[in-house]
Amino acid sequence: MNSRRIGTAFAAALVLVATKADADPPSGASAVDAVYPVIVSNAVVVKTLADIKSDDDATFAEQKRITEIAAPPYKEKVRAEYYLKRMQELGFKDASIDGEGNVIVLRKGTGGGRPKLVVAAHLDTVFPEGTDVTVKEKDGTVVAPGIGDDARGLVTLLSIIKAMNANNIATVGDIMFVGDVGEEELGNLRGMKAFFRDHTDIDGFISIDGLGIDRVVNQGTGSHRYEMIFTGPGGHSFHEFGLPSAIHAMGRAIAEIADLQTPAEPKTTFTVGTVKGGTSVNAIAAEARMAVDMRSDSTEELLKLEARLLDLVKQAVAEENARWKTDKLTVEIKLIGDRPAGLTAADSPVVRAAEKAVSAVAGGQKVTLEGASTDSNQPMSLGIPAVTIGGGGQGGNWHSRNEWYKPVDGYLGPQRALLTILMLQGLDGVTKPLLAGRQATK
Numbered sequence: 001m002n003s004r005r006i007g008t009a010f011a012a013a014l015v016l017v018a019t020k021a022d023a024d025p026p027s028g029a030s031a032v033d034a035v036y037p038v039i040v041s042n043a044v045v046v047k048t049l050a051d052i053k054s055d056d057d058a059t060f061a062e063q064k065r066i067t068e069i070a071a072p073p074y075k076e077k078v079r080a081e082y083y084l085k086r087m088q089e090l091g092f093k094d095a096s097i098d099g100e101g102n103v104i105v106l107r108k109g110t111g112g113g114r115p116k117l118v119v120a121a122h123l124d125t126v127f128p129e130g131t132d133v134t135v136k137e138k139d140g141t142v143v144a145p146g147i148g149d150d151a152r153g154l155v156t157l158l159s160i161i162k163a164m165n166a167n168n169i170a171t172v173g174d175i176m177f178v179g180d181v182g183e184e185e186l187g188n189l190r191g192m193k194a195f196f197r198d199h200t201d202i203d204g205f206i207s208i209d210g211l212g213i214d215r216v217v218n219q220g221t222g223s224h225r226y227e228m229i230f231t232g233p234g235g236h237s238f239h240e241f242g243l244p245s246a247i248h249a250m251g252r253a254i255a256e257i258a259d260l261q262t263p264a265e266p267k268t269t270f271t272v273g274t275v276k277g278g279t280s281v282n283a284i285a286a287e288a289r290m291a292v293d294m295r296s297d298s299t300e301e302l303l304k305l306e307a308r309l310l311d312l313v314k315q316a317v318a319e320e321n322a323r324w325k326t327d328k329l330t331v332e333i334k335l336i337g338d339r340p341a342g343l344t345a346a347d348s349p350v351v352r353a354a355e356k357a358v359s360a361v362a363g364g365q366k367v368t369l370e371g372a373s374t375d376s377n378q379p380m381s382l383g384i385p386a387v388t389i390g391g392g393g394q395g396g397n398w399h400s401r402n403e404w405y406k407p408v409d410g411y412l413g414p415q416r417a418l419l420t421i422l423m424l425q426g427l428d429g430v431t432k433p434l435l436a437g438r439q440a441t442k
């Protein structure tokens with residue numbers, strides 16, 4: 001995932017509309033402020049947070065174990081089976097793997113199934129099969145591909161569950177814990193797309209991805225990516241002069257694309273990332289291809305940009321054909337990346353609870369709202385309140401073989417996530433859930 005700060009004006013312009021199931025869970029900051037002191041001073045909760053801290057070393061050991069089970073895109077199965085086994089060992093005999101490959105666990109609440117919150121971390125990494133995933137340790141820092149992204153998220157879930165079960169924490173709402181597939185580039189959120197197709201009764205969503213507890217991702221940056229393949233007859237540059245060229249057509253398209261204008265807010269971007277083509281210097285190119293990336297914090301702007309850009313490409317082909325009075329040049333346009341955009345309002349309980357929980361575990365820590373492309377994009381695009389928060393600790397070099405992790409106060413991640421969950425789902429007999437029960441989504 002990558003992220004940046006979002007414009008607050010844009011965030012504030014959008015308002016979350018939630019429907020109420022029962023009683024009157026007020027939304028926003030005041031509701032969170034009312035529930036927060038009750039939760040953090042509850043003796044069982046205090047003990048559960050302490051258990052998470054005592055379990056810090058075991059959690060870190062598990063993080064290294066999971067990292068060493070390779071999980072390339074579309075090949076998460078071995079890691080998924082291990083994760084399933086761990087869930088079963090934690091008492092969830094009904095834990096299962098769905099048709100797409102997601103590991104799913106239901107921890108029932110006392111409220112008859114409402115509201116229902118999903119807490120997810122992704123199983124997949126960006127690394128191809130054959131990548132050395134051995135964890136190397138030096139001076140308290142570990143280096144391994146995927147050690148933070150998202151092995152840390154996966155163990156955050158395990159740590160939370162372990163402590164909740166040991167202390168018999170009963171929530172009002174149901175919690176579904178999910179180890180999902182296909183979050184990274186090539187996966188295109190296939191795990192989450194399948195999950196939300198199969199489960200239409202989800203009221204809220206938390207993704208544990210990244211590390212820092214100083215941020216809340218409440219904006220999902222959408223992206224569309226295309227490969228465009230220009231094909232023509234090809235021929236000798238001298239003898240067959242007069243034929244249309246695949247490279248010339250692509251050049252026309254790129255020149256037009258380069259001049260496109262997009263809004264700064266909501267941030268909307270494009271680039272022709274790679275180009276390939278031609279056979280030799282003295283041949284009219286028979287083939288040329290390029291990959292194009294488009295992103296936006298708004299689905300509407302993304303679709304507008306996409307329509308204009310695709311139009312320019314078709315126009316460029318028409319111009320190249322017209323130049324040589326032919327129709328022999330064609331372009332094939334292939335969608336290779338598709339992530340929806342979305343936003344959870346800054347004053348929604350999910351965002352407020354995730355912010356507020358930080359003050360309990362790390363008082364004084366400032367929290368920023370950010371935009372990124374994560375699993376939360378999918379629920380956000382469906383109007384389901386969602387955030388992505390960190391699993392704790394320090395790290396860097398994301399998506400590189402030199403990814404590193406340092407277990408500095410790692411327990412703050414699961415502690416913060418647990419408090420967020422408890423505020424949203426309610427502690428049985430103590431607080432009401434802040435998450436509003438929704439009607440089933442279409």
Ligand SMILES: [Zn+2]
Nearest residue numbers: 001149150209
């Ligand atoms: Zn990730």
